[in-house]
Amino acid sequence: MRHIRSILIGLIALLATTISTAAQQVPIEVGVRPLYLIDKMKDGPLKQKLQACMGKPVKRTLFSIGHRGAPLQFPEHTVESNLAAAWQGAGILECDVAFTADKELVCRHAQNDLHQTTNIVATPLAAKCTTPFTPASGDKPATAECRTSDITLAEFRTLTPKTDGFDKTATTPEAYLSGTAGWRTNLYATQPARLMTHKESIALFRSLGAKFTPELKTPVVQMPYNGFSREDYARKLISEYKEAGVPASNVFPQSFDIADVRYWIKTEPGYGAQAIYLIDDESIPGLNGMDPATWGWEPAALKAEGINYVAPAITFLLTVNKEGKIVPSALAIALKKAGIKIITWSLERSGPLTDGGGWYFNSVSKAITGGGDYYEVLDVLAQQAGVTGVFSDWPATVSYYASCMGLE
Template sequence: MHGKLSSLAVVAAATSLVAGIPLDRRHYPGQDYLVSLGPRPYYLVHNVSESPLKDKLVACENKPVGIQSWSIGHRGGGTMQIPEETVESTLAGARMGAGVLECDVSFTADRGLVCRHDICDLHTTTNILLKPELAAKCSIPFTPANATHPATALCCTSDITTAEFKSLCGKMDGFNKTATNVEDYQHGTPAWRTELYDTCGQVLTFPEWIDLVDSIPGYRNFTPELKTPPKAVPLPFNGYTQAQYARDAMNVFVQKGIDPSRVWFQSFTPADIYLWLNEFPAFGKQLVYLDEDGDTPDNFTVAVNRLGALKASGVSVVAPPINYLLTVGGPNNDTIVPSSYAITAKEVGLDVIAWSFERSGPLSKVAANEDYYYASIAPITYYDGQAYNVIDVLAQEVGIIGLFSDWSSTVTYYANCFDL
C-alpha cells in the first residue's frame, strides 16, 4: 500500500468512534472533518433564473454544510477535474461532502479486483501506453493516426496483473485521435474539464478502496459497481465466470466485516443482482439495478413497462440515467417535469437513484453536442443555472434517494440546503 493510503489509516480509529452515532447526527458540522464546497455551487446558484428555488438556494449560501448520503461521488466524486477512480478523486468527493463513494470493479489477468470504470479503458484513463513493457500486453497495440484512420489502442485490466496495474498512474479520461505517437495520445481531455491535476493519480485495488473509504472521517458508505465485461473480454475468462466474479466482489465486504447497511452494490447485469439476492440476502435491500435499456423510444416503453416486474422479482432500487426521469411538459411545454419512467417507478414502489450529474459541459451546448444526460430536456436547456432546476425536479417531484455526480459539491450544496 502506498504512503497516501497508509497515512489515511491513522484516522480509522477516529472513524470507528462515530460508528455508533445515528446517521443524521454524523452529517453535520462540529466534527474535525470540514466539508468544503468551493466556488462552483455558488456560481450555479447565481445563474438560476429568478424564482422561489433561487431564493431558497441563495438563502442557504452561508448555511453550514456537512456530509450528505444523498450526494454520491461518481467514480470518486472529483472526476470533473481529477483523474477518476483514484485516491485523489475519492478524497475530493469526500471533502465535497459526498456521503456515498463509488468504485467500479474490474478484474485483472490474475483475478485481482481493481477500480476502473471500464475493464478496457486503461489506454484512455492511465499511462499504460507510456510503459513499453505493459503497452506490449494490450489487447490492441497503439496504432498512430494516418490520413484515413484515427489513432487507436485497447488496453484492458484483464491484460495485466494486479501488481502491474498498481504501477500505473491514473489520468484524465481522454485521448487525442489525431496522435501519431503515444505521448500525444495521452491528451484529449474535454476543454471544460482540466489537466491541472493530471499528475499521476494513485490507482486503487478494490480492497484498498474499501479501506480508504472506511478510513475517511465522518462515516461514508460504499456503492461499488460490478463492471459488465465488454466483447473484447468474453467470460468465462480463463475459467473465470460472471458468477464467480460477482461472488468474489461481494465477499470482499463480507471478509472485511463491513455492515451490509453501508453497501449499495450496483450492476447492469440482472444475473448479478439475482445471485446477490440469493447468496448474500443481508445485502439485498440496497442492491442497485442499473438500467440503460431505454435509449430508443421503443426500448424506453419496454423499460417503463418492466419496472413492476423488477419490483416483484425482489429488486428494491433502480438507477437509470437522468434523462430517463425527466421530460418536457407544463401548460406551455417549457417546463422540466417527471417522465413516465419516474412516475411508474414511484407507483410500483421502487427507490430511484440517478446518474450522472456534472458529466456534461456548459448547458448552453447540450443540444448542439447531443449530450446524453440532457437528451430528454435539451430543447429547453440553455444555461448553467438550470442544473439546479434539474436537481430540484429529481429531488422534489421524482423523489430520487441519491444522485451521482462528477463534482460532488454541487449536489451536496442542494442536499444541505433542503435537508435531504
C-alpha cells in the same frame, strides 16, 4: 458466553463510534462552484431558496454520491478523486470494479479503458495491450485498447492514472494521452494520483465515513475467464466487504446486468436488498422514459422479485411538458408508484449545459440553456420524481442542494 457477547457488542459499538467520528472529522467544503451555478439560475423561488443557504454549513448526505470520486477535475477512481468527493460532502463513494489477469479486483470504469485513463500506452506494458497504440494516418484515427485483464495486479500498480480522454489525431503515444476534454482539467493530474484496488477503496471510504456503491462492470472478455465465472466475479465483489467486516446496510452494489442483481438477492440477501439495477438504453433496448410500451418490464414486477433500487440515467427520468417545464417522466412516476427507490446518474458528466447538456439531458435539452439549469433539474429529480440519490462528477453541487433542502 455472555461475557464474550458483551465484549463483541462493545467492539461493534466502538467501531461504529470510530467510523462516525471519522466522518465528523472529514472537512466539508463545497467551494465556489455551487454559488457560481446559483448565480446563473433564472430568478425565482428555487434560486432564492438556494441563495438563502449561502454561508451556511453543508453536511454530508447520502443523497450526494461521488461518481468515480470527483472526476470533473481529478483523475477518476483515484485516492485523490475520492478524497475530493468526501471533502465535498458525498456520503456514498463509488468503485467501478474490473478484474486483472490474475483475477484481482481493481477500481476502473471499464475493463478496457486503461488506454485513456492511465499512461499505459507510453510504458513497456503497452506491448501487452489487446490493441497496442496505432498512430493516426490519413483519415484513420489513432487507436488503442488496453484492458485490466491484459496485465497482473502488480503491473497495474505501476501505472499512473490520468484525466480520462485521448486524442484520436495523435501520431505518438504521448500525444494520444493528451486528449483531455476542454471542460475538464489536468491541474490535479500534474502530480501523480494513486490508483486503487477494490479492497483499498473499501479501507479508504470507511476511513472517510462514507458508504459504498461498487459497480460490477460488464466484462469485455469471454466468461468464464480462465475458470473465473460471472458468478465468481459477483461473489468476489461481495466477499471483499464481508472480509473487511462492512455491514450489508452500508453497501449498495450495482450492475447493468439484472442477472447480477438477482444473483446477489438469492445468495447474499442482505447485500442484495440494496443492490441497484442500473438502466440505460443498452441494458434495456428501446427504453424510453416517456413510453411504457417500450420498457419490456413492469416496475411492480421488479419490486416483487426483491429489486428495491433502480438507477436510470437522468435522461430517462425527465421530460418537458406542453408548457415547456421540466417534469418527471412516465418511468419516474411508475417507479415511484411501485415503491422502488430511485437513484440517478450523472450530473455534471457531459460538460457545459450551454449546448443542451449532451446525452444525459437529451429528454429535456429544449428546456436547458445554461449552468444554472443543473439546479432546476436537480430540484425536479428530488422534489417531484422522488430520487433518493444523485451521482455527480463534482459532488459539491449536489451536496449543497441536499444540505440546503434538508435531504438525508
